[in-house]
Amino acid sequence: MVLPFCCSSISVRSGVVDPVPSDQAPSSKQGRSSVASTVASTVAARGFDTTERTTTMRSSIVMATNSTSAISNNANGSGSSTAAGGSAVFPSSIVCSINSNSNSNSNDNGVAREDSNLARKNKTFLQRLVHALRGSLEILGASPSNRQLESWAIIIHESMSVYGRYFHSVRHVFDISVGADAIQTLAALFHDCIYCSVDGGLLPKQADLLRGVISDESTGPTSTTTTSSSSAETAGTGTIVFGHISKYNDPMLAMVASVFGFSADQVLSTPFSGENEFLSAVLAVRCLEGVLRPPQLMQIVACIEMTIPFREKDDRGDGPAERLFARLERTNAEFCLGISQQDLTIITQRAVDLGNRDVENFCTTDTPWFLDNTWKLLPESNVPLRRKVTYTVCEYQQALLGMCGFFSNLNYKVVFNSFRGSPTRDELAEIRSRTKRNIQVAKLYIRAKLLSVSLIAALAELTGGDAPMALFVGDMPGREHYTDRLDDFIPLESVDGRNSVSIDEEVYDILKTGRKSDAKFDLANSPLAAYLYGLLGDTGVEEALRDVDARPMDKERSLQLLKSIPPEAVRVVIKNCAKIAITRADDLFTLIDEHYPEVKRTDSS
Numbered sequence: 001m002v003l004p005f006c007c008s009s010i011s012v013r014s015g016v017v018d019p020v021p022s023d024q025a026p027s028s029k030q031g032r033s034s035v036a037s038t039v040a041s042t043v044a045a046r047g048f049d050t051t052e053r054t055t056t057m058r059s060s061i062v063m064a065t066n067s068t069s070a071i072s073n074n075a076n077g078s079g080s081s082t083a084a085g086g087s088a089v090f091p092s093s094i095v096c097s098i099n100s101n102s103n104s105n106s107n108d109n110g111v112a113r114e115d116s117n118l119a120r121k122n123k124t125f126l127q128r129l130v131h132a133l134r135g136s137l138e139i140l141g142a143s144p145s146n147r148q149l150e151s152w153a154i155i156i157h158e159s160m161s162v163y164g165r166y167f168h169s170v171r172h173v174f175d176i177s178v179g180a181d182a183i184q185t186l187a188a189l190f191h192d193c194i195y196c197s198v199d200g201g202l203l204p205k206q207a208d209l210l211r212g213v214i215s216d217e218s219t220g221p222t223s224t225t226t227t228s229s230s231s232a233e234t235a236g237t238g239t240i241v242f243g244h245i246s247k248y249n250d251p252m253l254a255m256v257a258s259v260f261g262f263s264a265d266q267v268l269s270t271p272f273s274g275e276n277e278f279l280s281a282v283l284a285v286r287c288l289e290g291v292l293r294p295p296q297l298m299q300i301v302a303c304i305e306m307t308i309p310f311r312e313k314d315d316r317g318d319g320p321a322e323r324l325f326a327r328l329e330r331t332n333a334e335f336c337l338g339i340s341q342q343d344l345t346i347i348t349q350r351a352v353d354l355g356n357r358d359v360e361n362f363c364t365t366d367t368p369w370f371l372d373n374t375w376k377l378l379p380e381s382n383v384p385l386r387r388k389v390t391y392t393v394c395e396y397q398q399a400l401l402g403m404c405g406f407f408s409n410l411n412y413k414v415v416f417n418s419f420r421g422s423p424t425r426d427e428l429a430e431i432r433s434r435t436k437r438n439i440q441v442a443k444l445y446i447r448a449k450l451l452s453v454s455l456i457a458a459l460a461e462l463t464g465g466d467a468p469m470a471l472f473v474g475d476m477p478g479r480e481h482y483t484d485r486l487d488d489f490i491p492l493e494s495v496d497g498r499n500s501v502s503i504d505e506e507v508y509d510i511l512k513t514g515r516k517s518d519a520k521f522d523l524a525n526s527p528l529a530a531y532l533y534g535l536l537g538d539t540g541v542e543e544a545l546r547d548v549d550a551r552p553m554d555k556e557r558s559l560q561l562l563k564s565i566p567p568e569a570v571r572v573v574i575k576n577c578a579k580i581a582i583t584r585a586d587d588l589f590t591l592i593d594e595h596y597p598e599v600k601r602t603d604s605s
Helices: 032-041 093-099 125-139 146-159 170-176 182-190 204-209 229-233 251-260 275-288 294-305 320-334 341-358 367-381 383-387 393-409 425-462 469-473 505-513 527-544 555-563 567-580 582-595
Strands: 239-242 267-269
Touching: 093 341, 125 146, 125 170, 125 182, 146 170, 146 204, 146 275, 170 182, 170 341, 182 275, 182 294, 182 341, 204 275, 251 275, 251 294, 251 320, 275 294, 294 320, 294 341, 320 341, 367 383, 367 393, 367 425, 367 505, 383 393, 393 425, 393 469, 425 469, 425 505, 425 527, 425 555, 425 567, 425 582, 469 567, 469 582, 505 527, 527 567, 567 582
Parallel strands: none
Antiparallel strands: 239 267
16 A cells, blocks of 8 residues: 655755755654655645756766865755766766865875865864754755754764774764765765664664664563663674564654665664664654655665665676665655656665765775774774773784685675766776775785784793783883884894795785874784785785684694794794793793794893
């Protein structure tokens, strides 16, 4: 049964909902039920006007001449171009940002980044969130009150500032909304508000807004799990069970579920099932449904849906964008939104563009920056690393092992998407070529890091068991605290220029000189990893890691790992570890005496 849920008081111009006349716009105080009744009552009175279209539309992507504002002057969404066949195409911001090296909001290699040192350097995050919300909503014809803007900004700010958010922080929403249009900006602001596996549950304000949407299997069908300090420490994977979704009792929730293809009582196994994006979309709709019309909200939801990452094609050969378009068609018909096929195409292309923005660092030409972002993800998915200095060797090893497995299994073709020519075939080929290279570098880099940490883990196991990483490698340097570190004693000069093994020079250089910046739990450069990589090469590192897996290190596997590394390298690492791990020094030298007797302990050791 098709609900009489129509919003015919708007026109869709080039995929963007035109502003609603102020005398017909819903009051900001209207709730979900009043919005539904308001739009239903206009069905007979008015019809959609989709005949007026712009034939040439300015780009809403990041260009050198654009404003530095988070919302560009043409952020009303008139940012599509006309294809050769006359159909409108929403332009890809990713290719243009790569090619536009003169862009003032780009890094040295053209990938757009939010610049905090320009006009808005004196604004707080909350001020900037209010500014972005107000500007986007006014462009779409809404007139939110200051109280509403404050409430929404606080929800976004609190959501993105939870303990454990290193990459998916408040700054991330500004990064991906540079040059975005109004719909994309609103979607960007809300798209990562919910991150259950990182946050350990829902904040009280989130739980209140999402009441009745989900239930935690462990707590019953009517409850909602909320974040506490203890739950944040145990964040991880789990299951999410939706509550009953009724088109009659909550049509807006039903519309969001329709766009996502989710059903009542559906069970999702996290992560990457879309549960975080779905809940973020519901949060956005429940915040904004009093000031925006359903077709506008549907476009925001579509953008958030396309930020679900790394999805393969289905058995019919349809990718995420094709599947989204099909669901938008069904949603449009079922909820009587009256959006034309051409506009649905542009809505999908806009959503694809935001999804591509969300992962744009994968195609950067600045590989150290790409690895920086990768390292920010490690503490999000590995709670022990959030402790910065007290995490153990094996905890770090397991974190690297998980990241290594992720990149080893990641298909570069699923990172970026395209829909009906946006981005074009040639543009997508360029994007994927760079993505493939970055993934390859990441795999080799992480394997070298994993080997270096596994070697330390083996030494720890053979001399008394797991212990804090700092015991063996030294403290993280600070402004007023600097100590000897294991890396200070690694003879990198002995492998520089070595040609006896095959290595990736870019990987070696990054290991030696460092990523773009230090992480809070790890230095940017990795002399030990560079040393081992230079000695063993790609093949040798892979062979040495053959028996390194999720199982805890034991004596047998530790000794096997040591045998896979050149003896002179093992001796160098053991001797210098003894300088740092003074409580293990005797055991470390005993290990040398038993397995490498040709090296004798001296007073200078």
